[in-house]
Amino acid sequence: MGYIIHLIILCLLFAINAMSLNLLIGYTGLLFAASAAFAGIGAYTTVFLLKSTELGFFPAVIISMLVASVMATLLGLVLNKFRDDYFALVSVGFQVIVSTVFMYWVGFTRGPLGIPGIARPTLLGLDFSSNIMFLILVAIIASVVYLFIKFLIGSPFGRVLKAIRDNEEAIKVFGYNTYFFKLTILSLAAMLCALAGALYASYITYISPPVFYLFESILLISIVTFGGLGSLKGPVIGAVIMVLLPEALRFVGFPPEVAAQMRQAVFGLALILLMLYRPQGLVGEYKL
Amino acid sequence: MNALTIKNLSKHFDGVRAVDDLSLSFEKGRVTALVGPNGSGKTTLMHLLSGVTPFDSGEVVVGTTAFSHIAPYDISSLGITRTFQSVQLFEQISVLDNILVVLTERSVWASLFERHSKFHTEKAKGVLEFVGLWEKRSEKVEGLSYGQRKLLEIARVLAMNCEIILFDEPFAGLFPEMVKRVRDAISHMREAGKTIVFIEHSMQLIRELSDYVYVLDAGKLLAEGAPAHVLGERKVIAAYLGE
Numbered sequence: 001m002g003y004i005i006h007l008i009i010l011c012l013l014f015a016i017n018a019m020s021l022n023l024l025i026g027y028t029g030l031l032f033a034a035s036a037a038f039a040g041i042g043a044y045t046t047v048f049l050l051k052s053t054e055l056g057f058f059p060a061v062i063i064s065m066l067v068a069s070v071m072a073t074l075l076g077l078v079l080n081k082f083r084d085d086y087f088a089l090v091s092v093g094f095q096v097i098v099s100t101v102f103m104y105w106v107g108f109t110r111g112p113l114g115i116p117g118i119a120r121p122t123l124l125g126l127d128f129s130s131n132i133m134f135l136i137l138v139a140i141i142a143s144v145v146y147l148f149i150k151f152l153i154g155s156p157f158g159r160v161l162k163a164i165r166d167n168e169e170a171i172k173v174f175g176y177n178t179y180f181f182k183l184t185i186l187s188l189a190a191m192l193c194a195l196a197g198a199l200y201a202s203y204i205t206y207i208s209p210p211v212f213y214l215f216e217s218i219l220l221i222s223i224v225t226f227g228g229l230g231s232l233k234g235p236v237i238g239a240v241i242m243v244l245l246p247e248a249l250r251f252v253g254f255p256p257e258v259a260a261q262m263r264q265a266v267f268g269l270a271l272i273l274l275m276l277y278r279p280q281g282l283v284g285e286y287k288l
Numbered sequence: 289m290n291a292l293t294i295k296n297l298s299k300h301f302d303g304v305r306a307v308d309d310l311s312l313s314f315e316k317g318r319v320t321a322l323v324g325p326n327g328s329g330k331t332t333l334m335h336l337l338s339g340v341t342p343f344d345s346g347e348v349v350v351g352t353t354a355f356s357h358i359a360p361y362d363i364s365s366l367g368i369t370r371t372f373q374s375v376q377l378f379e380q381i382s383v384l385d386n387i388l389v390v391l392t393e394r395s396v397w398a399s400l401f402e403r404h405s406k407f408h409t410e411k412a413k414g415v416l417e418f419v420g421l422w423e424k425r426s427e428k429v430e431g432l433s434y435g436q437r438k439l440l441e442i443a444r445v446l447a448m449n450c451e452i453i454l455f456d457e458p459f460a461g462l463f464p465e466m467v468k469r470v471r472d473a474i475s476h477m478r479e480a481g482k483t484i485v486f487i488e489h490s491m492q493l494i495r496e497l498s499d500y501v502y503v504l505d506a507g508k509l510l511a512e513g514a515p516a517h518v519l520g521e522r523k524v525i526a527a528y529l530g531e
Contacts, residue, residue: 152400155399155400155401155402155403156388156389156392156393156399156400156402156404157396157399159385159388159389159392160392160399162378162385163378163381165380166377166378166379166381167376167377167379169340169360169376170372170376170377170378171389172339172359172360172361173338173339173340173363173364173369174364174369174389174390174444174448175361175362175364175390175394176361176394177359177394178361180395180396181396184396230380286380
């Protein structure tokens with residue numbers, strides 16, 4: 001049972017991150033490859049505040065989300081000068097810089113040693129130390145994020161994002177300064193990534209730089225693409241499949257010495273087949 | 289009274305003078321045709337007037353206000369809207385959403401909290417019915433035929449309800465039934481007192497729809513006047529067909 005609860009928590013944490021990334025890729029058409037960097041900013045800032053101040057977990061998370069938002073806005077000022085492939089490349093550059101900072105700013109992050117002993121949250125007398133309580137907390141937060149994104153996408157703001165995604169030059173002519181819309185959605189998505197990162201740090205009670213490397217950002221892009229771009233349910237479905245598929249493949253009977261590599265290969269093959277035959281993902285509404 | 293005036297407008301691309309010190313005026317409520325051979329600067333002029341391409345020098349006067357620079361997102365607030373030579377729609381959203389998106393608030397904050405009312409839906413329904421696309425409202429635009437896409441662009445212009453409308457070859461590639469619908473739409477706007485500027489190659493449509501014609505050649509004004517007079521001028525015929 002403990003193992004199932006663990007898997008559900010991981011699914012939900014990945015779902016929060018994937019839903020935020022879907023705002024950028026699926027709804028605004030911005031191929032963003034630095035989600036893990038913002039999750040890391042959220043995680044490290046929260047941990048720093050918990051360890052060096054008297055702040056509780058939730059105020060620390062809110063501050064870390066604001067820090068991520070400010071950094072995303074600054075990044076957005078640069079990213080706004082780029083489109084398409086170049087936009088993606090610049091976001092990769094940001095991801096690499098942030099990963100390097102996590103690894104080498106030893107005074108703040110302890111570098112490759114990582115930071116252990118991160119406390120689980122408490123709120124109004126409720127203690128989320130046990131996994132079942134943490135699951136309830138993450139489920140509530142994931143639901144709130146889902147409903148928030150549903151509200152966002154259902155508003156005229158969401159329709160403008162889709163118009164930017166489909167034809168940015170045209171929507172400008174109809175009176176929209178797309179710069180502010182893109183900056184806003186980047187900032188919001190970064191906040192949600194930071195939230196997922198902070199929750200992850202608290203759940204595992206340990207963070208180290210590799211958790212927030214480029215590979216994780218690419219994994220998140222795969223989750224969103226697999227589940228379905230521009231769909232509310234897509235990132236959630238993608239997260240569940242991507243977390244559970246490797247677990248399911250444990251029972252296929254690959255030789256132990258190659259099992260891990262084979263699981264990755266099967267996952268890669270599934271992604272290629274899906275892109276060939278259903279480029280919008282399982283339940284997606286938008287094709288890249 | 290002029291709704292739109294351009295003064296000494298110029299745009300060069302790597303030494304090519306696409307629009308060369310051009311001065312024109314578009315009278316309020318009048319339908320003006322821009323004609324000329326390919327490469328004469330007609331579409332570039334539309335891009336300059338709509339801010340899609342920045343101009344090098346000169347100014348654009350909208351009503352009585354002069355601008356030495358126009359951003360594309362400013363033109364709708366100046367009462368200008370346009371269509372494109374190559375249809376520009378939002379491909380992966382529905383036909384209805386393509387209209388609703390131009391009916392909503394323009395600022396980030398307002399668009400977050402605005403909700404569509406019956407007014408918005410009725411307005412969208414009205415323009416889509418006018419061009420015969422209401423039945424297709426739930427379909428994604430990418431599934432529409434070329435003619436239907438042209439009509440949707442016209443519907444979007446109607447929904448904008450701007451005073452100055454720029455049409456870039458609205459009849460190109462349409463079969464007769466569609467031509468009739470677009471012609472009806474333009475006539476409807478003309479009756480509503482809109483200032484219309486359109487690029488067209490069909491002499492018949494120019495004679496039928498326009499009150500005034502500007503003929504451009506190599507980015508400069510070649511001739512101007514009433515269509516019956518201008519289209520028969522020797523230099524205009526020569527520009528189109530060669531000496």
